[in-house]
Amino acid sequence: MFRKIFDFLFNRFTLVLLGLVLLSLVIWFIGPLIYIKPYQPLESPQVRGWLIFAIFAFWFLKLMVQWWRAKQMNARLLTQLARFGTSDRPAEKAGPGEEEVAELETRFKEAIGVLSKTRFGQTEQGWFGRLNRRYIYQLPWYLIIGSPGSGKTTALVNSGLDFPLEAQFGKASIRGVGGTRNCDWWFTDQAVLLDTAGRYTTQESDETQDKAAWGGFLSLLRRFRGRQPVNGVIVTLSVQELLSSTDAERDRLARLIGMRLGELCEELAIKFPVYVLVTKTDLLAGFNEFFGNMNREERSQVWGFTSPYNEGGVQEEPAARFRAEFDELAGQINRLLPQRLLSEPDLARRGLIYGLPQQFVGLRDVVQETLSVIFASSRFKEKPLFRGVYFTSGTQEGMPFDRVLSALSRRFAVPSPAGASVGAGKTGKSYFIETLLKGVMFNEAGLTGRNAKKERQLRIAQAGGLLALVLALVGVTLGWAISHDNNVAYIGEVKDRVPALKQAVNDARDADPEDMVSLLPLLNNAESLAISQRYEGDSAPLSWRQGLLQVPKVQTAADATYMRLLEDAWLPRLSRHLRRSLQQTSTSNPEASFEALKVYLMLYEPERFNAKAIRAWMVNDWETSLPPGLVQSGVVNQLAHHLDNLMEDRALVAPVPMDQQLVAEVRQRLAQMSPAQRAYSRVKQLLLTGNSLPPEFTVVRASGPEAPQVFSRRSGRPLTQGISGLFTYDGYYGAFAQELPKVTALLSQEESWVLGKADGRRSTANEVLTGQLALEVKRLYLMEYAKLWEDFLADVRPVRIASLDQAGEQARLYSAANSSLEQFIRAVAKETTLGQRPSAGSGTSSWLGEKINRIKEEQEQLSQLTGKQVNVAGLTSSGTLEADLVDFRFREYRRLATSNGSGPSPMTASLQVLNEAAAVIASARQQVSGGGSVPPSLSATLERVRTEAKRVPPPLNVMYEDLAGATSAFVGRDVRAAVGGNLNATIGAFCRRAILGRYPFTRSASRDVTTDDFARLFSVGGTMDEFFRTTLQPMVDISTNPWSFKQGVDGSPVGGSAALASFQRAAVIRDVYFRAGGKAPSIRLDIKPLEMDAAITQMVLDVDGEVLRYQHGPQIPKSVNWPGARGTGQVRLQLTGAGSENTGMVTEGPWALHRFFDRAQILPGNAPERFIAAFNVEGRRLRFEVTTGSVLNPFRLKAMEEFECPGNL
Structure with a gap:
């Protein structure tokens, strides 16, 4: 007996267990005394409990691993023994010993089964004996x-x-x-x-x-x-x-x-x-x-x-x-x-x-x-x-x-x-x-x-395990320290916010008792009081936990403070805000008064409380009553968020007494309101705030992925925004028609407590039963339906065309088979044709088919409830109302999308015009970019596009007009660019070198323009004349003065006027100096002396060999040509006085005659082609009458004085 007790007490299992118990006692009682400045990692009972649990769990896990490993090794060993006992036995031939062999094999297998369950070792019975028994492997x-x-x-x-x-x-x-x-x-x-x-x-x-x-x-x-x-x-x-x-x-x-x-x-x-x-x-x-x-x-x-x-x-x-x-x-x-x-x-x-x-x-x-x-x-x-x-x-x-x-x-x-x-x-x-x-x-x-190798591996594994344990211990300790720091810092962070929050609460007492927005900073701060800026996300990271997390406790207290502020400060303001909104509702908008009154009453009648309805009304009120800047800054979302928190899982009761007088006044005013208006407002509110609507109609959804390449919005809204699903074909027959009977049937019940009387309920019920209320509601809906679609289509416009290439590409996109434009028009035609009622299985969408079946079921239920046949809007009417209010307004879309018989639809024919335009625009782009002229067919094609624009509805008409106008403008621009580049290359550069800073274009210049250069530029067939005749003349209207470019198809000029004025002046110079069509400039003049000083006895004028003599005799004109026959390029004037003294002057060069007359004072003559040239030569005066061959004076030619070499058009 004593031997057993001794063996039990000093058994390894018992000693380890006692050691762990002692260690646990030390951790529990001594652990809180461990102080690692400034931490007490074992102060928390929870931490100590988890540590003790981890120690015992680790020991138990180790025992289980050892037991499992021994069991596995034992099983593997016995499996191998089975192979030694059966498979390794050589096959014996059948004979007398066959039965004995079979019996031995049977006994062998039975023995293996016993060994797999047998534990060897001590003979003691009971639990202690089982602890000391071992497997074969051990x-x-x-x-x-x-x-x-x-x-x-x-x-x-x-x-x-x-x-x-x-x-x-x-x-x-x-x-x-x-x-x-x-x-x-x-x-x-x-x-x-x-x-x-x-x-x-x-x-x-x-x-x-x-x-x-x-x-x-x-x-x-x-x-x-x-x-x-x-x-x-x-x-x-x-x-x-x-x-x-x-x-x-x-x-x-x-x-x-x-x-x-x-x-x-x-x-x-x-x-x-x-x-x-x-x-x-x-x-x-x-x-x-x-x-x-x-x-x-x-x-x-x-x-x-x-x-x-x-x-x-x-x-x-x-x-x-x-x-x-x-x-x-x-x-x-x-x-x-x-x-x-x-x-x-x-x-x-x-x-x-x-x-x-x-x-x-x-x-x-x-x-x-x-x-x-x-x-x-x-x-x-x-x-x-x-x-x-x-x-x-x-x-x-x-x-x-x-x-x-x-x-x-x-x-x-x-x-x-x-x-x-x-x-x-x-x-x-x-x-x-x-x-x-x-x-x-x-x-x-x-x-x-x-085995040294096995032992080394085991030591490495044990060292690794020990290292992992040490690292885990260090990690846990470090985790506690970090968690302690984080939580202390977190508590300090929250504590630092409390004084500011208290001050904000005190300030809120002096604020406007109806101003809900002024409390937003206070509410936001209160709600986020326990939210730390030290980590991101809703959950604290692992470094904050380790059993020390204080966030839930602080968050609970902060939430309680936040809810008290909502109830004590914000809810009274909500009630007063509703009362003020009810006071401010216009008498012209009775449906707004009805909804405001209903929401106001909900705060005083818990059985009528509807959080969803209150939220919808308040959000709409905030969006319309607050300044746009606040709405855009997200204030409405913040207000709605706090309202949701206030109404979460409970009905509100306003702490402010109800204004009975105000309620009575509004009810009296609402007695004059049409039930149809209230019903329609209710239907629209329910559908717009619910989840039963079909998808929104957008340009992208209707036109496909290429829509952004074709369409844009005048308002700047994206193409992914459009018309609510409520105002679509599916929305009309699937959503509006479904909710309308519900609202009209329940309107009498709602009026009974909103209006506070029963007679209104009976009258409304009668209207429901007769279907008149549904008809009036439907009329209101269809009117708004048509208005929204008209505004939407007017807002859709084509993308702006920025180049001729894009114009051709847009024409191709418009006219392609099943193009985005065609899809859009067909979709619009479908959505605006409400007179054609759907039926389940008639090719309608699956969404609408399900809705139709549900509407019919509810119609039957409503008829059974009332005992009479109830007509649901749109499903049993004749369709006249839809045709009058919607279909007629948008008949042009239906005309385009609907084919007559087997032929193509008008839309197809219309797009064929754009298809032809795309081909012509592509041809024009190639010719213009190659320096060629505009194809003659372009103007006619664009005119057909404009004509077609007058026959199609928006936004097609705008798209057609923009395409024609942009094409004409960009063709003109490209032509101007091509012509301008050619002009500068063929004329501009040479012109500037030949005449810039030279006489006679610059009067003060000493250098002369050579006659060859002058003739090359201005002669008949010269560079400017040739360029004008071959390039510009088709585009220039010379009947105007100054010359102007002919207008393009879109009414805009092809080019500017500066370069064109140079060609007009060049034409004048040509007509003056090259009248005979010669290749060299020439002038024919008649010069007649008019008077001469008496001191002058004789005057001799030699114009390049042609001599005029005058001695105070008959005044006979002399015809001279410039240049003269002698070709000296010289003009000489010689005056002989009474004492035979001679005076005079000489000019030389190709423009000598012009320089000669530059020294004279030119006076107008009695005819446009005549002028008087008065000279003063060393005090001796004489005057000539000069008659030119044209009314344009070559010596005072304005076209030459103002001429500038042409540049880009």
């Missing part, structure tokens, strides 16, 4: 090797060990589960003994097969017991083979055993103890007689020696150690000999007893030689641990060896006796085995070393 394993017939199995059978399978499978089962020709597996309650086949050691029968089987056996050990494959090796040497074999045979056997030990050392990579058993010692003559009278306890003792264990020291050679110990064993027998001789009365047996010491001594040399060969040092990489030599006898069979008598017989030629043992027989006793196994070998199971 027991120490011993490997037995030796030659065939060396007595391995016999020694084990008679060892006195406990075999658990014996109780269930009989005595035969103690040979092990692997009872095959390969290996016997002996399972005891203390160890597993692996009795290998003798052929594994000698490898004589089939060397290749035996060697492979031996290697597979070692691999099995290494795989299933990697750290410590075996706990020891038992080498068996039988007396029979030691004494009967020759020296060569013994040497060979010793070498084979040594080789097997070497292979074990190398393959298993461990240092294991080796126990040498000399078996069958009963074959020594006199053995049975000497030891036969021993009891069981005496027979179980050890007969042999165990070498001292020197851990880490140098071991003595086994052979040398054996000789000294053997002599001691022999001496012990000699000391027992006298007593045995005296106690034996039989003289024959006494003789055998007397001879046993000599027989035993005869083993010394052969055993020593065998050990020296087996444990030769060169055979092992790491020498095994030799533990000792032991002499055993498993059973007493066979003929004993008498080496003494045999030696005498050989020496004296005397025949040896046939039997050397008196009374030898099958005694069945075992000698010197049980204590050897249990007391020596099994107790030294821990001497075996471990």
